[in-house]
Amino acid sequence: MAKVLMKGNEAIAESAIRSGCRHYFGYPITPQTEVAAYMAKRMPKIGGTFLQAESEISAINMVYGVSSAGKRVMTSSSSPGVSLKQEGISYLAGSDLPALIVNVQRGGPGLGGIQPSQSDYFQATKGGGHGDYRLIVLAPASVQEMADLTSKAFDLADKYRMPAMLLADGTIGQMMEPVELPEEKTDGFVEKPWAVTGTGGKREHNIINSLYLVPEELEKKNLERYERYKLVEQNEVMVEEYLTDDADICVVAFGIAARVSKNAINAARAKGIKAGLIRPITLWPFPKDAIKKAAEKVKGFISVELSMGQMIEDIRLAEECRKPVVLCNRVGGMIPSPDEVLSAIEKAEGGEF
Amino acid sequence: MKRVTLFAGHYGSGKTNLAVNWALMLRKEHERVVIADLDIVNPYFRTKDSIEELTAAGIEVVSPEYANSNVDLPALPAELYGVVQNRSRYAVLDIGGDDRGAYALGRFTPYILEENDYEMIFVANFMRPLTRTPEEALEVMREIEAAGGIPFTAVVNNTNLGRLTDLATVEEGIRLSEELCELSSLPLLYTAAEKGLCERLGLKGVVPITLQKRYFDIL
Numbered sequence: 001m002a003k004v005l006m007k008g009n010e011a012i013a014e015s016a017i018r019s020g021c022r023h024y025f026g027y028p029i030t031p032q033t034e035v036a037a038y039m040a041k042r043m044p045k046i047g048g049t050f051l052q053a054e055s056e057i058s059a060i061n062m063v064y065g066v067s068s069a070g071k072r073v074m075t076s077s078s079s080p081g082v083s084l085k086q087e088g089i090s091y092l093a094g095s096d097l098p099a100l101i102v103n104v105q106r107g108g109p110g111l112g113g114i115q116p117s118q119s120d121y122f123q124a125t126k127g128g129g130h131g132d133y134r135l136i137v138l139a140p141a142s143v144q145e146m147a148d149l150t151s152k153a154f155d156l157a158d159k160y161r162m163p164a165m166l167l168a169d170g171t172i173g174q175m176m177e178p179v180e181l182p183e184e185k186t187d188g189f190v191e192k193p194w195a196v197t198g199t200g201g202k203r204e205h206n207i208i209n210s211l212y213l214v215p216e217e218l219e220k221k222n223l224e225r226y227e228r229y230k231l232v233e234q235n236e237v238m239v240e241e242y243l244t245d246d247a248d249i250c251v252v253a254f255g256i257a258a259r260v261s262k263n264a265i266n267a268a269r270a271k272g273i274k275a276g277l278i279r280p281i282t283l284w285p286f287p288k289d290a291i292k293k294a295a296e297k298v299k300g301f302i303s304v305e306l307s308m309g310q311m312i313e314d315i316r317l318a319e320e321c322r323k324p325v326v327l328c329n330r331v332g333g334m335i336p337s338p339d340e341v342l343s344a345i346e347k348a349e350g351g352e353f
Numbered sequence: 354m355k356r357v358t359l360f361a362g363h364y365g366s367g368k369t370n371l372a373v374n375w376a377l378m379l380r381k382e383h384e385r386v387v388i389a390d391l392d393i394v395n396p397y398f399r400t401k402d403s404i405e406e407l408t409a410a411g412i413e414v415v416s417p418e419y420a421n422s423n424v425d426l427p428a429l430p431a432e433l434y435g436v437v438q439n440r441s442r443y444a445v446l447d448i449g450g451d452d453r454g455a456y457a458l459g460r461f462t463p464y465i466l467e468e469n470d471y472e473m474i475f476v477a478n479f480m481r482p483l484t485r486t487p488e489e490a491l492e493v494m495r496e497i498e499a500a501g502g503i504p505f506t507a508v509v510n511n512t513n514l515g516r517l518t519d520l521a522t523v524e525e526g527i528r529l530s531e532e533l534c535e536l537s538s539l540p541l542l543y544t545a546a547e548k549g550l551c552e553r554l555g556l557k558g559v560v561p562i563t564l565q566k567r568y569f570d571i572l
Contacts, residue, residue, distance in 0.1 A: 005482075
């Protein structure tokens with residue numbers, strides 16, 4: 001397959017279709033609207049469903065319905081819209097349903113703005129809805145990864161019977177880059193014997209439900225679910241390390257912040273400063289081991305984020321407070337420039353943590 | 354040279370960049386040039402991103418009041434009527450992407466058709482996923498015509514793969530554009546490519562264009 005020039009949002013949509021998703025439910029919001037627009041154009045031509053729901057809450061509950069029937073399904077939105085979906089996401093988790101939720105983040109809180117942000121990290125990784133649950137959270141840093149991780153998210157969600165989130169941001173959603181799209185997935189789909197597909201009079205009813213009024217039963221469900229989460233943590237961590245082998249200063253950044261940081265690291269290296277990057281690709285499960293290992297050698301960490309400092313807490317937990325961690329950030333829709341990150345690296349090199 | 358030049362096409366095909374370059378080129382030959390942004394679809398990547406360069410070149414810029422303000426409010430300014438009614442200026446119109454974007458053109462269409470001194474350009478990038486073939490591009494073309502009410506009069510080939518554009522990309526674009534012209538019975542006005550690329554590849558007969566500013570380059 002030859003490369004095409006795509007917006008990040010389009011890459012999500014096309015990759016979802018090629019991953020076998022034929023059901024999309026959403027409600028428009030900038031900066032993710034192209035996902036819905038693309039689906040609106042393509043789905044009717046391939047026998048799929050594009051449905052603009054009356055609200056984000058409706059959309060996520062439509063996702064619940066289609067997922068219950070065992071089909072690949074997704075919704076997408078941006079920060080305020082994803083807040084509205086949280087109840088439905090908790091219900092998906094509580095019913096052990098796979099689904100893809102895309103958040104192309106914008107500045108917040110509240111209505112915020114339409115420029116990029118990463119300030120929904122807590123919401124995505126710590127459970128924005130109620131109850132004990134986890135989401136697999138994937139953080140693309142390029143248009144290519146928008147495509148690749150969309151297809152990965154569907155596979156992981158099916159494999160572990162849990163919702164997955166693609167946590168992107170307005171920049172990666174809007175920018176255009178050449179991308180090689182995945183091949184159309186035609187086989188290798190996980191069997192879903194739990195799905196409500198009609199018994200045909202041949203088996204017991206399947207029931208999709210998150211209501212357990214007997215506390216012993218609900219406890220058991222929760223414990224079982226967390227056994228599965230353990231497997232995800234053991235098997236599915238994805239991380240990119242860039243020039244970390246001999247690094248004194250370790251930048252940790254995901255998504256667009258990692259792209260900016262790479263430029264700063266190259267500039268630092270040109271000045272003789274040994275800087276490196278750990279880029280979490282899965283935000284949950286968080287690449288704890290990579291951080292812990294780096295803590296043995298580096299002078300300290302710089303968390304580069306488009307937030308007031310959210311991932312920085314996970315870095316500190318992972319490195320068990322052995323080395324200092326500082327924040328280099330812009331918020332409200334602003335992006336740190338390579339120069340700003342470089343100056344944070346230079347300060348750290350000078351021992352200023 | 355027609356008085357009004359309109360750039361329309363699939364979104365992300367390079368309409369705004371081409372419109373800005375066209376206006377700068379026009380200004381070298383004509384005293385009064387105005388460029389108007391009719392995009393009510395996308396709040397990012399607008400004519401106004403180049404306002405400093407355009408204004409410095411003596412080009413008037415008409416754009417929605419809320420353009421580049423992050424207020425995602427699709428409203429067009431009254432001055433746009435002046436662009437189509439006042440025939441003393443050369444006008445470049447940057448239309449929003451797809452048929453959705455072309456709906457906004459509809460209310461100005463009667464004036465443009467009545468004056469009948471326009472070039473309606475379809476901007477084609479065959480590396481975009483929904484216009485990979487001449488047939489797909491033709492479909493988008495017809496949708497835009499139905500929405501905006503003005504028939505296309507020419508095609509401009511802007512086929513590119515961003516930074517990965519090479520000679521094969523440009524040549525493939527020319528081949529597919531010629532097919533599109535055959536299908537639509539329209540002339541290929543020109544092929545455009547980024548200026549640096551034209552120099553590196555020594556491209557002949559291709560119009561070099563400068564890209565709108567990037568905030569900073571990232572790896």
